[in-house]
Amino acid sequence: MAVICVLPFIVRPYQLDFLIFLFINIILVVSFRLISITGEFSLAHAVLMGCGAYASTMLNKYTGLSPWITMPFGACVAGTVAYLLSFPLFRMKMFYFLIASFAAGEAIRLCWTRFRDPFGGFRGIRRIPSLEIDIPGVIYLDLGFPVPFYFFALIVGLACLVIMYRLEHSRFGLNFHATHWQDQLCASVGVNCRHFRTTAFTIAGVFAGLAGGLLAHYLGSINPNLFGLTLMLYVLVWTIAGGLGSFAGPIIGVTLLSILDESVRSSAQEFRPAIYGAVLIATMLFLPQGIESLPDKLKPHFLRLIGREPTANKSTDAGS
Amino acid sequence: MFELILQTALNAVISSSFMAIIAVGLVLIVGVMQIVNFAHGELYMVGAYTLWYLYMETGFPFAIAVLCAVLVPMLVGLVMERVLFRPMRGNLLGGLLMSVGMVFILKVAAVWLFGEGLMKHIESPFREVWHVFGLDAVMIPNQRLLVLGVSAAVMLGFWFFLRRTKTGWALRACTQDPEAAALQGISIGKVSIIAMAISAGMAGIGGAMMAPLVIVDPHMGHTIIITAFIVMIVGGMGSLGGAVIAAVIYSFIHTFITTYVDGVIATIVGLLLMFVVLMVKPTGIMGTRDKV
Numbered sequence: 001m002a003v004i005c006v007l008p009f010i011v012r013p014y015q016l017d018f019l020i021f022l023f024i025n026i027i028l029v030v031s032f033r034l035i036s037i038t039g040e041f042s043l044a045h046a047v048l049m050g051c052g053a054y055a056s057t058m059l060n061k062y063t064g065l066s067p068w069i070t071m072p073f074g075a076c077v078a079g080t081v082a083y084l085l086s087f088p089l090f091r092m093k094m095f096y097f098l099i100a101s102f103a104a105g106e107a108i109r110l111c112w113t114r115f116r117d118p119f120g121g122f123r124g125i126r127r128i129p130s131l132e133i134d135i136p137g138v139i140y141l142d143l144g145f146p147v148p149f150y151f152f153a154l155i156v157g158l159a160c161l162v163i164m165y166r167l168e169h170s171r172f173g174l175n176f177h178a179t180h181w182q183d184q185l186c187a188s189v190g191v192n193c194r195h196f197r198t199t200a201f202t203i204a205g206v207f208a209g210l211a212g213g214l215l216a217h218y219l220g221s222i223n224p225n226l227f228g229l230t231l232m233l234y235v236l237v238w239t240i241a242g243g244l245g246s247f248a249g250p251i252i253g254v255t256l257l258s259i260l261d262e263s264v265r266s267s268a269q270e271f272r273p274a275i276y277g278a279v280l281i282a283t284m285l286f287l288p289q290g291i292e293s294l295p296d297k298l299k300p301h302f303l304r305l306i307g308r309e310p311t312a313n314k315s316t317d318a319g320s
Numbered sequence: 321m322f323e324l325i326l327q328t329a330l331n332a333v334i335s336s337s338f339m340a341i342i343a344v345g346l347v348l349i350v351g352v353m354q355i356v357n358f359a360h361g362e363l364y365m366v367g368a369y370t371l372w373y374l375y376m377e378t379g380f381p382f383a384i385a386v387l388c389a390v391l392v393p394m395l396v397g398l399v400m401e402r403v404l405f406r407p408m409r410g411n412l413l414g415g416l417l418m419s420v421g422m423v424f425i426l427k428v429a430a431v432w433l434f435g436e437g438l439m440k441h442i443e444s445p446f447r448e449v450w451h452v453f454g455l456d457a458v459m460i461p462n463q464r465l466l467v468l469g470v471s472a473a474v475m476l477g478f479w480f481f482l483r484r485t486k487t488g489w490a491l492r493a494c495t496q497d498p499e500a501a502a503l504q505g506i507s508i509g510k511v512s513i514i515a516m517a518i519s520a521g522m523a524g525i526g527g528a529m530m531a532p533l534v535i536v537d538p539h540m541g542h543t544i545i546i547t548a549f550i551v552m553i554v555g556g557m558g559s560l561g562g563a564v565i566a567a568v569i570y571s572f573i574h575t576f577i578t579t580y581v582d583g584v585i586a587t588i589v590g591l592l593l594m595f596v597v598l599m600v601k602p603t604g605i606m607g608t609r610d611k612v
Contacts, residue, residue, distance in 0.1 A: 100598045107591040114584040277424030
């Protein structure tokens with residue numbers, strides 16, 4: 001914790017940017033996992049993030065309201081879009097759901113590109129005001145600067161993680177797992193599976209929207225390509241490579257892969273997507289439960305190495 | 321007015337012939353292996369790049385360059401089948417993720433080998449323009465006619481292969497019921513290899529034919545794969561006939577809307593069409609319930 005607090009003062013500016021984007025991406029992948037624990041993969045998640053960003057900046061732009069109000073509003077809009085999309089989407093399952101969510105998301109995204117009047121076309125929206133803390137006489141802080149924003153993103157990110165963690169491990173959240181693993185059993189004892197899928201999808205949408213709002217007010221400009229298929233595929237790689245089995249999996253995935261990505265930035269700029277591809281394929285082939293299952297797999301070997309018989313390997317109920 | 325409609329209709333016919341061979345390749349893999357190959361658009365890109373490199377850079381004759389543009393994607397496809405898809409057969413989502421990884425790798429390979437920045441324009445060897453019915457306003461470059469001709473020939477050849485040869489029968493048997501096919505002594509592994517080779521070859525020849533008409537760049541597979549997905553879903557997953565019909569329907573809708581409104585709206589309409597089909601009849605226009 002102390003390291004995280006001191007970090008912004010010792011790293012270089014671009015590394016600070018990197019950390020801020022990492023926090024935003026962590027919110028994104030953890031909310032993505034919230035959908036995937038109900039058993040479906042959505043390819044509309046990046047676009048939901050975009051919905052939050054667009055709603056927040058547009059409200060700010062056309063009414064002049066403070067970003068403090070528009071950002072939660074953006075999150076709510078993303079949640080509403082997710083809720084509305086869930087009606088047609090949850091008529092389908094698995095692969096069809098995946099493709100349909102992609103179609104819906106891409107259609108929304110192309111609307112931003114096409115209609116210049118409210119959405120600013122492919123150039124997007126520029127000169128988005130940053131967040132400011134302004135209590136007259138006490139404090140004035142412009143969160144547009146990296147260091148204050150770092151702490152703000154950290155606080156928001158941690159708050160989101162705590163909320164999502166508590167939610168998943170609550171009585172209510174157990175239903176999410178149940179709808180995935182025992183769909184029919186679950187329905188037979190009176191749990192409305194579809195209701196819980198919709199809820200998970202909507203909540204995930206709200207958090208994605210919040211991440212979008214953070215991104216928009218930090219970057220200062222957004223455009224439709226930010227939320228395109230590339231980001232969505234990255235989110236998929238982060239979560240799958242990290243492992244969907246536990247709460248920490250996607251966080252590990254996004255952190256490790258981002259660090260890897262950052263470390264080759266100077267030496268092998270153009271190879272970066274290929275590294276993602278190779279990591280994805282390698283995890284699918286050799287570690288179907290993600291990087292987070294690596295310690296469990298290595299444990300017996302390690303114990304044997306130091307001359308102790310491995311104890312019975314406890315089975316993990318991870319799934320992808 | 322009439323001339324514009326005629327021109328648009330002819331464009332739509334040509335684009336549907338091209339879309340048909342791309343979508344049929346995609347659907348073939350779904351039918352035989354239950355794998356959705358997201359990297360199909362990248363195989364198309366590999367075909368286009370091969371043609372560009374051999375024909376424009378090294379100066380091979382066009383025909384030989386086209387032949388290589390079929391063989392190189394085939395090779396890439398076979399490697400993919402062997403390494404990626406074989407362990408994932410029957411796992412729709414797993415195969416999709418594998419091929420997503422392959423998309424990244426192939427794109428980077430193209431950038432690494434040939435660079436991203438410069439425009440790779442290909443001079444078509446067929447530069448004449450055909451004025452349809454002697455009308456001045458209605459014209460089709462001969463390269464486009466070549467697309468139509470080659471696509472039609474490939475489709476006919478493939479149809480003949482499916483209906484008349486023993487291998488083609490085996491392929492169809494695998495599409496209908498892999499287990500029963502295996503019980504009759506058909507090697508699913510061999511059939512998968514053949515299917516992948518045909519599919520990748522079709523993507524390659526599509527890329528080679530279209531390369532002189534479009535800009536060759538590493539991202540050219542992106543739009544193609546989205547369109548191919550729409551066509552596949554509308555036609556019904558795993559249905560070859562459905563893919564052809566859907567390609568015609570989609571191309572006509574897309575071309576007419578592009579001409580009369582604009583391209584982005586046309587794509588939005590296409591995506592919504594797919595969305596509606598998924599919602600109302602997920603099996604597509606030609607699919608049966610128990611396929612895939």
